[in-house]
Amino acid sequence: MQLGDIFDDESFDVFTASIEVDRVEVDSRQCEFPSLFFALTGTTTDGAKFVAHAIDRGAVAVVATHNVKASVPVVVLTESRIHRALTHASATVSGHPEASIDLIGVTGTNGKTSVTTLVAELARALQWNGAMIGTLTNERTTPAPPELYRTLARVRADFDPQRPRSVVALEVSSHALDQRRVQGTRFSVVAFTNLSHDHLDYHHTMEAYFAAKAQLFEPDFAARAVIWVDDPYGTQLAESTSLSVVRVSRRDANDVTSTLGGTVFFWRGHLVNTSLIGDFNIDNALMAMSIVAELGADDAAVAAAMADVTPVPGRFEVVHHGEFTVVVDYAHTPQGLERLLRSVRSMCSGRIVTVFGCGGERDTAKRPVMGRVASELSDVTIVTSDNPRHESPDAIIDDIVAGVVASAHVVREIDRRTAIARALDSVRAGDVVVVAGKGHETTQTFAESVVAFDDREVVRELLREK
Numbered sequence: 001m002q003l004g005d006i007f008d009d010e011s012f013d014v015f016t017a018s019i020e021v022d023r024v025e026v027d028s029r030q031c032e033f034p035s036l037f038f039a040l041t042g043t044t045t046d047g048a049k050f051v052a053h054a055i056d057r058g059a060v061a062v063v064a065t066h067n068v069k070a071s072v073p074v075v076v077l078t079e080s081r082i083h084r085a086l087t088h089a090s091a092t093v094s095g096h097p098e099a100s101i102d103l104i105g106v107t108g109t110n111g112k113t114s115v116t117t118l119v120a121e122l123a124r125a126l127q128w129n130g131a132m133i134g135t136l137t138n139e140r141t142t143p144a145p146p147e148l149y150r151t152l153a154r155v156r157a158d159f160d161p162q163r164p165r166s167v168v169a170l171e172v173s174s175h176a177l178d179q180r181r182v183q184g185t186r187f188s189v190v191a192f193t194n195l196s197h198d199h200l201d202y203h204h205t206m207e208a209y210f211a212a213k214a215q216l217f218e219p220d221f222a223a224r225a226v227i228w229v230d231d232p233y234g235t236q237l238a239e240s241t242s243l244s245v246v247r248v249s250r251r252d253a254n255d256v257t258s259t260l261g262g263t264v265f266f267w268r269g270h271l272v273n274t275s276l277i278g279d280f281n282i283d284n285a286l287m288a289m290s291i292v293a294e295l296g297a298d299d300a301a302v303a304a305a306m307a308d309v310t311p312v313p314g315r316f317e318v319v320h321h322g323e324f325t326v327v328v329d330y331a332h333t334p335q336g337l338e339r340l341l342r343s344v345r346s347m348c349s350g351r352i353v354t355v356f357g358c359g360g361e362r363d364t365a366k367r368p369v370m371g372r373v374a375s376e377l378s379d380v381t382i383v384t385s386d387n388p389r390h391e392s393p394d395a396i397i398d399d400i401v402a403g404v405v406a407s408a409h410v411v412r413e414i415d416r417r418t419a420i421a422r423a424l425d426s427v428r429a430g431d432v433v434v435v436a437g438k439g440h441e442t443t444q445t446f447a448e449s450v451v452a453f454d455d456r457e458v459v460r461e462l463l464r465e466k
Contacts (some may be wrong), residue, residue, distance in 0.1 A: 003036070003061055006089050007075060016073045019060050024090045024146040033058030036093075038086050041065060041079070043179070063089075087184030090145035097152040098186070102295055104169040105182070105221065107213050108193030108228070110336045111284050112141070115193060116169035117312045118288035123167040125305035126297055129159035134171030136313065136440060142176035145185075167295065174199060174212040187222040189294050190243070191287060195233035196335035201363040210236075217241040226290045228283065248290045253282050260318060260325055260347050270303035278316040278343035280336075285309075314439025316340065319459045324350070324427040326463075328455045330439025332359070332386075334369040337436055341377035350430025351379035353423045356437045357386030357416070358396055360445075367396065368403025375408035378434070380426065382411045384419035386437040387445040416444065416453065421462050435459065 004010075004017030023035040028050035031037055037054035039047035039062055048068045055062075055072055062068065063075045065082055077085055091098060106115050116132040123130025133151055135141050143151060152168060159166050172190075176182055195210055203209040210233050217225055217237060225243040228234045230250055238245050253272075256265040262275045263282060267289060276285055289302045311317055320326040327344060331337040337356065344352055354374050358367045374381045383400050385393045393414045404410050413419035423433045435455045438444075444453035 031057035360389035360391030371403035
């Protein structure tokens, strides 16, 4: 595709307009011939510093917010225009895959992965095309536009053209919104799950964190919204947005029966029988069903389709269920951990033994809060490592233990495998072991190394050894 076709509202000379481009990049290391490189101003560095490297790698033109020295043509756009232009260029070069897809944007602290996965599974159960993009599929929760639109193009290519509808659910993080990664992207429906303490190392205050999330609920992004209103921030958002809003609440689920084998309830007068477990998964299911219904699916069909939905990897995943139960979950925020443990308590006849840690080089303020939550709601808490990165694992555990309640049974064990083994060695009939924080993740990150580590596989290995 020629540069003049991508920027059809810019005045170029004949040579510049005719430059062929088949790739858009914001990372100079990913450039290859013939790429269009966007030199964005980031939170810590200026992309203009990497223009020469991008050209060496194969960039044939550059887009920047100011004139930069380059051996290829440079398109200069204002800061207010460059992010929207990046999205437009990425979509254009990828063949506008979004044009034939219902794109769903889901934001919130907890539940994004579960809701987007459930939306995709419901779509497939209804004989639509369905997919999700986020934590389980890409390196970043919300990819930058070049990667996002390439992913959408691959997804669309795999869809069955004979199916009546194509749905892709995208996790939209607060970082992505603050950094304008989705600026210029249009969604069929946007959704909000909840907001609680997380990422304050980046946003600093809950007000700034909420403001970042709330950007998705502006008319530039969508006309319709599905919002969880049992959360005070959700209520505030539903009352402040100008979008058409479907309000979702736990009150939408009636006659709920939940066990470690599954959940049954009524929604909009229709029976829902699902293998999903836990109170918070009822909330996720209500959100996903409401989103799919908002796309035009029949309520009865949506409710019936929940029987075909499988649990989301690493989200209240029951790894072992016999005399005792082992649950692996991604809960890595105070609210997420609290909701997980309260759900377990409601179904547990014995003790709760919780194994968890907190990530290094991430929001440190939540560590003592999570220590308090775990020690209050568990009978035994084993505090361990969870991706310490360049921080001292002992120092992270110190921060967590500083918040535990007096007289709680708390054990320190830096090695995560040993911590899980100690939990399994201590169980009695009726107990539930909860391994929290990593969920679906398959690696553990230390200062200079990334090693294979999957909580689910470690549990299975240890049980086989027992």
